[in-house]
Amino acid sequence: MTELYDVAAIGNAIVDVIAPADDQFLADQGLVKGSMALIDDARALYLYDQMAAGIEASGGSAANTVAGIASLGGRAAYIGKVANDQLGDVFAHDISAIGVAFDVPRLADGAPTARCLINVTPDGQRTMSTFLGASNQLTVADVSPDLVAAAKILYLEGYLFDPIEARRAFAKATAIARTHGRQIALTLSDSFVVERHRAALLGFIETEVDILFANAAEVCALFETQDIDAAIAGLNGKVAIAAVTRSAHGSSLLAGGAVTHIEASPVEKVVDTTGAGDQYAAGVLFGLARGRSISQCGALGSLAAAEVISHYGPRPFVSLQTLAAKAGL
Amino acid sequence: MTELYDVAAIGNAIVDVIAPADDQFLADQGLVKGSMALIDDARALYLYDQMAAGIEASGGSAANTVAGIASLGGRAAYIGKVANDQLGDVFAHDISAIGVAFDVPRLADGAPTARCLINVTPDGQRTMSTFLGASNQLTVADVSPDLVAAAKILYLEGYLFDPIEARRAFAKATAIARTHGRQIALTLSDSFVVERHRAALLGFIETEVDILFANAAEVCALFETQDIDAAIAGLNGKVAIAAVTRSAHGSSLLAGGAVTHIEASPVEKVVDTTGAGDQYAAGVLFGLARGRSISQCGALGSLAAAEVISHYGPRPFVSLQTLAAKAGL
Numbered sequence: 329m330t331e332l333y334d335v336a337a338i339g340n341a342i343v344d345v346i347a348p349a350d351d352q353f354l355a356d357q358g359l360v361k362g363s364m365a366l367i368d369d370a371r372a373l374y375l376y377d378q379m380a381a382g383i384e385a386s387g388g389s390a391a392n393t394v395a396g397i398a399s400l401g402g403r404a405a406y407i408g409k410v411a412n413d414q415l416g417d418v419f420a421h422d423i424s425a426i427g428v429a430f431d432v433p434r435l436a437d438g439a440p441t442a443r444c445l446i447n448v449t450p451d452g453q454r455t456m457s458t459f460l461g462a463s464n465q466l467t468v469a470d471v472s473p474d475l476v477a478a479a480k481i482l483y484l485e486g487y488l489f490d491p492i493e494a495r496r497a498f499a500k501a502t503a504i505a506r507t508h509g510r511q512i513a514l515t516l517s518d519s520f521v522v523e524r525h526r527a528a529l530l531g532f533i534e535t536e537v538d539i540l541f542a543n544a545a546e547v548c549a550l551f552e553t554q555d556i557d558a559a560i561a562g563l564n565g566k567v568a569i570a571a572v573t574r575s576a577h578g579s580s581l582l583a584g585g586a587v588t589h590i591e592a593s594p595v596e597k598v599v600d601t602t603g604a605g606d607q608y609a610a611g612v613l614f615g616l617a618r619g620r621s622i623s624q625c626g627a628l629g630s631l632a633a634a635e636v637i638s639h640y641g642p643r644p645f646v647s648l649q650t651l652a653a654k655a656g657l
Numbered sequence: 658m659t660e661l662y663d664v665a666a667i668g669n670a671i672v673d674v675i676a677p678a679d680d681q682f683l684a685d686q687g688l689v690k691g692s693m694a695l696i697d698d699a700r701a702l703y704l705y706d707q708m709a710a711g712i713e714a715s716g717g718s719a720a721n722t723v724a725g726i727a728s729l730g731g732r733a734a735y736i737g738k739v740a741n742d743q744l745g746d747v748f749a750h751d752i753s754a755i756g757v758a759f760d761v762p763r764l765a766d767g768a769p770t771a772r773c774l775i776n777v778t779p780d781g782q783r784t785m786s787t788f789l790g791a792s793n794q795l796t797v798a799d800v801s802p803d804l805v806a807a808a809k810i811l812y813l814e815g816y817l818f819d820p821i822e823a824r825r826a827f828a829k830a831t832a833i834a835r836t837h838g839r840q841i842a843l844t845l846s847d848s849f850v851v852e853r854h855r856a857a858l859l860g861f862i863e864t865e866v867d868i869l870f871a872n873a874a875e876v877c878a879l880f881e882t883q884d885i886d887a888a889i890a891g892l893n894g895k896v897a898i899a900a901v902t903r904s905a906h907g908s909s910l911l912a913g914g915a916v917t918h919i920e921a922s923p924v925e926k927v928v929d930t931t932g933a934g935d936q937y938a939a940g941v942l943f944g945l946a947r948g949r950s951i952s953q954c955g956a957l958g959s960l961a962a963a964e965v966i967s968h969y970g971p972r973p974f975v976s977l978q979t980l981a982a983k984a985g986l
Contacts, residue, residue, distance in 0.1 A: 345747075347754075348974070348975075376750060377750070379750075379754065380754050380755070381715065381724070381750070381751035381752070381754040381755045381972065382714075382751070383712050383713065383714045383969075383970055384712065384713035384714070384747060385711075385712045385713070386710065395710070413743055414742055414743040414744050414769070415743050418674075418713060421705060421706070421708075421710070422710035422711070423710070425676075425708065425709050425710040426709070426710045440743070639968070639969075640712075640968075640969075640974070641712055643710065645677070645969070646677075
């Protein structure tokens with residue numbers, strides 16, 4: 329099988345609704361700053377009604393990552409489910425327009441396209457409330473064996489540990505990837521996801537995962553510790569590579585038993601951290617797929633993350649390939 | 658009748674789709690840089706398919722203006738038509754969330770909510786292709802007499818000179834405004850609109866308009882001249898106040914036979930000029946409704962325009978009231 333793609337990703341296909349908010353709003357609405365909470369349709373309608381005016385932009389964690397890989401000049405494919413509605417049109421347009429292969433059939437009759445209500449506080453922190461809608465209807469049948477087989481790296485979004493059918497889709501995809509000698513990457517996505525599925529995630533990581541992405545809270549939740557260095561050490565031997573983001577403190581890349589510290593790229597003003605981890609993963613995955621050194625992979629991740637937090641919206645506004653070239657990467 | 662509103666506006670209710678493009682793209686697609694072209698649904702689908710990934714944001718010229726007035730701390734109302742679809746939800750949410758009164762019934766069965774495909778070139782210039790959809794179905798019945806009567810200023814969007822039914826809505830609204838001794842403001846919107854309806858616009862201006870907004874190209878088109886000063890002079894006696902924007906060169910405010918030059922507010926980087934004229938109008942209209950001096954009105958217009966061109970999207974991201982207070986306005 330020819331390698332057509334650097335990365336094929338499976339995730340929740342979501343359109344983001346992003347608006348400014350203050351800390352009092354988060355408190356009034358019972359929102360935990362920086363987290364992602366799942367909400368039902370009634371809560372989504374209520375919360376949207378309370379939110380400030382904002383913008384809409386295609387999102388979804390793994391979808392943001394493959395968009396970033398495409399922006400870096402990489403070849404990527406995406407598996408996720410949207411409905412046959414206007415927000416589905418937006419999602420499908422945006423991911424195709426940036427050059428990512430995406431041909432999962434729309435959900436015909438059922439829930440509308442998923443949306444994530446994102447309240448951004450003046451410190452740039454994003455707090456997410458997700459109505460999964462159609463994204464939750466991803467099935468095993470949506471995983472194209474040819475597409476997964478044709479990608480150097482299969483990238484899986486931890487959020488999909490919630491719906492059981494999506495976990496079956498993961499199992500199908502990982503089996504195909506293994507058969508074709510591909511690498512398997514996973515992001516833990518959110519510390520609440522880790523709390524809900526710790527045992528299943530640990531088993532999956534040990535069995536299937538070559539490359540793990542997490543932020544500090546997520547990796548600490550995985551090992552039920554407050555000690556980030558201990559948590560990173562806990563991954564040694566379980567995965568070939570672990571990339572742990574530490575927000576403004578950069579990231580730690582574990583590879584071959586050694587931990588490399590990567591500085592965060594400087595940003596004039598942090599406007600909206602939505603997509604920071606997703607774009608970091610894009611840089612690292614692109615680097616790994618292209619055989620770059622660990623420190624170069626980390627630098628690409630930092631560069632991509634810095635671009636996306638400097639503006640509203642979870643995907644790059646400018647060509648990351650151009651930015652990387654300017655930075656000598 | 659109590660004055661409940663500073664401004665009531667009538668316009669095309671539109672959701673913007675904003676994406677980066679280069680000059681070659683404009684040439685390939687036959688788009689005239691800086692202009693607004695009306696397109697049908699087939700062309701809208703085709704052009705969207707060709708466009709880069711972008712963001713969606715509520716737009717519509719007069720809707721942007723009343724959103725700006727609300728952001729300045731003013732009270733505003735809006736009359737425009739959206740469909741009962743997801744983009745209609747976005748439009749209705751955003752204008753209500755910023756505090757603008759909006760209760761025009763949705764178009765039940767028919768065209769979808771209007772969208773404006775906006776290609777933004779690296780120079781910050783915006784080129785617009787508008788599919789009018791449901792916005793084109795605004796009728797006389799949608800003009801609430803109580804709402805128009807309760808606003809100090811009625812603000813009309815020149816784009817609505819295209820559909821004959823909307824012109825009838827204008828006639829109804831202006832009659833109500835006159836009866837209640839309100840002021841009537843009009844924006845010329847676009848030089849092609851002026852070309853299409855020059856005679857009708859000139860007649861309407863002389864008969865009904867107290868406050869006219871235009872950019873240099875529009876006012877020159879109105880008088881079929883290349884001489885902007887002659888064009889501005891031509892408005893003297895026809896309207897009480899004329900505000901003519903001259904992009905980076907600021908604006909000229911004609912009032913009582915005298916022309917006051919207003920400097921543009923400095924902007925670090927012009928990202929996207931979408932909504933610049935709309936926010937300028939917001940500042941001037943808010944100032945006029947609150948009895949500010951002509952130069953203060955102009956300064957408020959420049960301040961509002963500077964905010965909106967510093968980011969993607971046609972409406973302010975931050976409170977214009979706070980910005981104005983900081984600037985001593």
